[in-house]
Amino acid sequence: MSIVSLKSVSKTYTEYPSFYHRFLSWFGVKNSNLKRHVILEDINLSLEKGEAIAFVGQNGAGKSTLLKLIAGVLSATSGEIQVNGKISAILELGMGFNSDFSALENTRNTLSIMGYTPQEIIGAMPQVKAFSEIGDYFEQPMRIYSSGMQMRVAFAVATVFQPEILIIDEALSVGDAYFQHKSFDRIRELQKQGTTLLIVSHDKQAIQNICNRAILLEGGGIKKVGPPVEVMDYYNALIAAKSHTDIELKRMDDGHLQTISGDNKAKIEKISLFNSKGIEADELAVGEKAVLEIQVAVIEPIKQLVCGFMLKERLGHIVYGTNTSFSEQALFDLNTPQKITYQIHFDTRLGIGSYSCSIALTGGATHLEENYHWIDLALVFKVINIDKTEFIGSNCLEPEFIIQRG
Amino acid sequence: MRIIKNKVQQTWQNRFFIITSIKMDFKSRFSRSLFGSVWAILNPLVMVAIYAFILSQIMRAKLPGIESAYAYPIYLISGIIGWTLFTEVISRGLMVFIENGHYLKKLPFPRSNLIFVLLGASLINSLILILAAVGIFLSLGFIPNSSLIWLIPLQILTALFALGIGISCGVLNVFVRDVGQVVPIILQLLFWLTPIVYTINIIPEDLQYLLKLNPVFSIVDMYHNILAFKIAPSLQDLGVLAIMALVSNLLGFMLYQKAYKDIVEEL
Numbered sequence: 304m305s306i307v308s309l310k311s312v313s314k315t316y317t318e319y320p321s322f323y324h325r326f327l328s329w330f331g332v333k334n335s336n337l338k339r340h341v342i343l344e345d346i347n348l349s350l351e352k353g354e355a356i357a358f359v360g361q362n363g364a365g366k367s368t369l370l371k372l373i374a375g376v377l378s379a380t381s382g383e384i385q386v387n388g389k390i391s392a393i394l395e396l397g398m399g400f401n402s403d404f405s406a407l408e409n410t411r412n413t414l415s416i417m418g419y420t421p422q423e424i425i426g427a428m429p430q431v432k433a434f435s436e437i438g439d440y441f442e443q444p445m446r447i448y449s450s451g452m453q454m455r456v457a458f459a460v461a462t463v464f465q466p467e468i469l470i471i472d473e474a475l476s477v478g479d480a481y482f483q484h485k486s487f488d489r490i491r492e493l494q495k496q497g498t499t500l501l502i503v504s505h506d507k508q509a510i511q512n513i514c515n516r517a518i519l520l521e522g523g524g525i526k527k528v529g530p531p532v533e534v535m536d537y538y539n540a541l542i543a544a545k546s547h548t549d550i551e552l553k554r555m556d557d558g559h560l561q562t563i564s565g566d567n568k569a570k571i572e573k574i575s576l577f578n579s580k581g582i583e584a585d586e587l588a589v590g591e592k593a594v595l596e597i598q599v600a601v602i603e604p605i606k607q608l609v610c611g612f613m614l615k616e617r618l619g620h621i622v623y624g625t626n627t628s629f630s631e632q633a634l635f636d637l638n639t640p641q642k643i644t645y646q647i648h649f650d651t652r653l654g655i656g657s658y659s660c661s662i663a664l665t666g667g668a669t670h671l672e673e674n675y676h677w678i679d680l681a682l683v684f685k686v687i688n689i690d691k692t693e694f695i696g697s698n699c700l701e702p703e704f705i706i707q708r709g
Numbered sequence: 710m711r712i713i714k715n716k717v718q719q720t721w722q723n724r725f726f727i728i729t730s731i732k733m734d735f736k737s738r739f740s741r742s743l744f745g746s747v748w749a750i751l752n753p754l755v756m757v758a759i760y761a762f763i764l765s766q767i768m769r770a771k772l773p774g775i776e777s778a779y780a781y782p783i784y785l786i787s788g789i790i791g792w793t794l795f796t797e798v799i800s801r802g803l804m805v806f807i808e809n810g811h812y813l814k815k816l817p818f819p820r821s822n823l824i825f826v827l828l829g830a831s832l833i834n835s836l837i838l839i840l841a842a843v844g845i846f847l848s849l850g851f852i853p854n855s856s857l858i859w860l861i862p863l864q865i866l867t868a869l870f871a872l873g874i875g876i877s878c879g880v881l882n883v884f885v886r887d888v889g890q891v892v893p894i895i896l897q898l899l900f901w902l903t904p905i906v907y908t909i910n911i912i913p914e915d916l917q918y919l920l921k922l923n924p925v926f927s928i929v930d931m932y933h934n935i936l937a938f939k940i941a942p943s944l945q946d947l948g949v950l951a952i953m954a955l956v957s958n959l960l961g962f963m964l965y966q967k968a969y970k971d972i973v974e975e976l
Contacts, residue, residue, distance in 0.1 A: 316974060322885045325884060329967030329968055329971075376813070376814060376815065376973060377973055377974065378969075378973075390817055392815070392817065394815045397811075397815055398815055398816060399812040399814070400811070401811065404733070404736075408736075412730070415725045415726040415730075416726050416730075416812065416818045417818065418723060421725055421729075
């Protein structure tokens with residue numbers, strides 16, 4: 304028997320023009336003019352005991368709503384949800400803590416809501432306190448906690464007793480790196496003991512490390528189910544297709560202003576990043592072979608054309624940059640109209656993190672000579688570590704330790 | 710029958726939550742106060758003191774049936790005990806879903822627990838008030854008799870009657886917050902339409918029946934009988950109250966059943 308099963312589950316929010324309409328609807332008065340927002344539609348899902356499932360998808364895809372339905376906090380508009388096991392859930396980054404109470408009191412409260420006896424709770428308290436590692440704050444009212452500290456307590460409470468089903472919505476990204484690490488260790492431990500895990504996360508590395516299945520939600524439906532790597536690749540391509548068809552995006556998602564300059568004698572028409580499988584991606588693994596493809600259109604006759612690219616890490620420091628003048632591959636005396644495709648093949652010898660790529664078309668080794676088209680933040684991609692030794696920094700040196708004893 | 714059995718079982722399993730919550734309810738109300746639960750008793754007693762002081766001139770005459778020099782304060786306290794329980798349950802019911810929104814939205818648990826916490830906390834508050842009142846009566850040389858035992862069914866039925874009203878208002882309050890403003894005003898009106906600070910005989914006799922239409926009238930009347938007049942309430946009045954409690958709860962829970970899907974979404 305599956306531990307969680309959903310049969311054609313749908314969730315719709317109905318917008319009532321006034322309370323009066325809603326009130327009548329409780330008593331079966333139908334109104335066809337109501338505005339309905341479909342959050343989830345016809346979800347069929349069956350999860351087996353011990354599975355670790357990641358729900359991925361863009362904001363508004365219905366991930367959190369689905370978890371709330373499974374947790375029993377929301378009720379489905381139609382369909383059937385069966386859950387055969389005790390659930391422990393961190394939804395919307397919390398466990399219903401009251402900020403006037405200390406972590407100690409909130410722990411007691413939340414665990415007693417979850418149905419544990421006072422003896423069990425007293426027994427578990429030292430464990431919660433030790434795991435959350437917030438020291439003397441444990442007895443202070445939670446209103447003076449940082450969000451990270453609240454998260455620590457929530458995670459400690461949610462996992463102190465082994466739940467049959469553990470639901471975590473986004474929560475893991477709040478804590479600091481140390482606590483994230485600690486939480487993942489705890490999750491793995493629970494997994495070994497048979498806990499079924501359901502998480503929503505944007506941390507692709509974590510998903511690929513922990514989960515055995517990923518479910519991609521898009522527009523309220525299940526778009527793809529499969530091994531995490533496969534689903535993540537598909538998801539990346541979906542995002543890539545969305546964001547790179549129109550390259551003239553001025554305002555970046557993170558609020559940065561993309562600067563585009565140049566006299567447009569030559570234009571960058573398309574920039575794409577392909578992973579080792581030849582799939583368009585916004586994420587590369589450390590050491591993976593990748594191709595950056597730049598399509599250029601020559602608009603006016605040009606004496607010399609140089610194409611350069613530059614990688615910057617998150618804070619804007621340059622990690623690497625070169626151009627076709629340095630590599631002695633500059634093109635001379637170009638006529639119009641003409642299309643040129645540059646393919647930059649490289650090994651991703653970068654540390655984990657987010658990198659941006661600037662592309663430039665110039666008339667020489669530096670853009671001071673002549674600047675045709677220059678795009679900052681033309682492309683942003685992430686590097687994750689899947690199979691390499693763990694390391695820090697932005698360079699992958701792949702050193703070898705030779706150790707001699709005695 | 711099975712539904713009731715399951716419900717009882719579920720409640721028993723959740724007894725620790727209910728007990729802890731009642732404790733926390735007291736704690737949270739006084740979490741940043743120096744005198745803690747003293748305020749719970751002080752509030753109604755100050756009210757009694759004020760009315761007793763201001764109205765003692767008008768109410769100087771001995772009340773027929775109460776053989777004490779302090780007849781008026783005793784009468785006043787008796788009525789206020791019933792009134793306080795009635796209004797406390799309604800006020801809590803009014804806010805029960807909104808105040809517990811953080812739990813409702815984030816934790817799966819049987820929602821009926823909230824009702825038991827509400828009833829438990831209100832009844833305990835009322836019990837404290839009754840004990841304080843009896844203490845005051847004794848210090849005034851007024852000794853209640855065995856009819857006090859009738860307070861048990863009366864307290865329970867009053868709380869249940871108010872619960873049904875409170876839940877109905879609480880459900881509506883989630884969607885239309887005006888309800889939260891209107892109910893206290895209605896309660897205030899009702900307070901003056903009920904003989905609590907005055908006695909029924911100051912109303913012209915041919916208008917008295919109007920006051921008796923007020924459902925709280927018979928409740929407060931029974932509190933007067935038990936505490937001030939030391940006589941058992943009529944079984945007929947108790948029976949009527951039981952029926953009113955049943956009807957108000959049927960109404961409240963029907964409304965809740967219809968609305969519960971929408972409540973969490975709206976919070």
